[in-house]
Amino acid sequence: METGIRVHQVYAGRVLQGSGALALVPDEVERLGAQRVLVIAAPSSAGVAQDLAAGLEERYAATFGRPVQHSPVEVTAEALALAGEVRADALVAIGGGSAIGLSKALAGRTGMPQVAVPTTYAGSEATPVLGETENGVKTTRRDPALAPSSIVYDPDLTLALPRGLTLTSALNALAHAVETLWDTGASAATRAYAVESADGILAALPVVLDRPSDVQARARLQESAWLAGACLAQAQMGLHHQLAHTLGGTFGLPHAELHALLLAHVMRFNLAAAPDAAARLTRLANGDPTLAVASLASMHDGPTTLRALGVPRDALREVAERVAANPYPNPRPVTADAVEELLLAAW
Ligand code: NAD
Numbered sequence: 001m002e003t004g005i006r007v008h009q010v011y012a013g014r015v016l017q018g019s020g021a022l023a024l025v026p027d028e029v030e031r032l033g034a035q036r037v038l039v040i041a042a043p044s045s046a047g048v049a050q051d052l053a054a055g056l057e058e059r060y061a062a063t064f065g066r067p068v069q070h071s072p073v074e075v076t077a078e079a080l081a082l083a084g085e086v087r088a089d090a091l092v093a094i095g096g097g098s099a100i101g102l103s104k105a106l107a108g109r110t111g112m113p114q115v116a117v118p119t120t121y122a123g124s125e126a127t128p129v130l131g132e133t134e135n136g137v138k139t140t141r142r143d144p145a146l147a148p149s150s151i152v153y154d155p156d157l158t159l160a161l162p163r164g165l166t167l168t169s170a171l172n173a174l175a176h177a178v179e180t181l182w183d184t185g186a187s188a189a190t191r192a193y194a195v196e197s198a199d200g201i202l203a204a205l206p207v208v209l210d211r212p213s214d215v216q217a218r219a220r221l222q223e224s225a226w227l228a229g230a231c232l233a234q235a236q237m238g239l240h241h242q243l244a245h246t247l248g249g250t251f252g253l254p255h256a257e258l259h260a261l262l263l264a265h266v267m268r269f270n271l272a273a274a275p276d277a278a279a280r281l282t283r284l285a286n287g288d289p290t291l292a293v294a295s296l297a298s299m300h301d302g303p304t305t306l307r308a309l310g311v312p313r314d315a316l317r318e319v320a321e322r323v324a325a326n327p328y329p330n331p332r333p334v335t336a337d338a339v340e341e342l343l344l345a346a347w
Helices: 021-031 043-059 073-085 097-110 163-181 188-210 215-234 239-251 255-273 275-285 289-297 313-325 336-346
Strands: 014-017 037-041 060-064 090-095 114-118 129-134 137-142 150-153
Touching (some): 037 043, 037 073, 073 097, 137 239, 188 275, 239 313, 313 336
Parallel strands (some): 090 114
């Protein structure tokens, strides 16, 4: 029944922030009462995972070092077998959304508690959402049991994040905040997260691109990514996430790059129909927010168009029709013709 009453779901959990916070992971594991930790580490975090294993002492059980984007179920089965072999009773994931996704996939199957140590700005650590792929088909589910118990944000772990991933991952986070601002069902709390997140990303990202080892600016970006993740957890995502989901799933595209190149196009499409979001974003960007995002996106050295990502032009109509046939909630009505036009511009 539509009552007009809003429900704001807050995910309980602990969030530790600051340079050197990685050293507190063993304490977080101890709080969970865990005895045998399976560490899930992105290949880029192999060295950090070794230090962590040493810090966990007798609580360390094993490391699984090959998480894959969009959590393919075969990879989860491999990691699950290892967890069983070493009798793991808790998970620590270090890496981007792929490492954290695998951790959620294991938690969903075993009930093991998780500590997440993010090294990108994707925001997955703050959500109860898991996307998994089986036979090339991606399905997403939402369950409070999938959310990590603790998140440890250590900006030092992001200092070596390459320029391209820094830029595209931060724009991925910004997309969560922007879609929250035009979600008509958003609560005062999610709007507050979204404004603070977008403000932080728009202010800190140019500084980080200029000075990648500026740890304070990195910390601001990471904090903004946390709030963006909290937005993703609590607000309804619209056309932007639907397009990223549909295109990413159909053509197996790199997650952050796809989000980064789409965002300005979807803002151009939606903002005239979302005056409150437009006013807030204009204040935060000190000018036209769509131009500000397009200008950031254009600074990427890698692919910045759907064409460069390898999407065939003759597939755009079908994608547009699929999206229009089953639209996510969106401020501007979604028709196949209008979406095709947007996709052509992004192509
Ligand atoms: P990713 O985790 O796939 O990482 C991309 C690459 O960057 C990997 O090769 C990784 O090893 C490397 N990397 C990560 N951190 C690094 C660092 N600090 N320095 C150097 N290299 C580093 O990419 P991502 O964009 O973080 O995550 C994408 C995945 O997360 C997708 O599967 C997406 O669906 C999922 N995701 C899920 C949610 C959710 O709420 N469920 C939210 C956002 C993203």
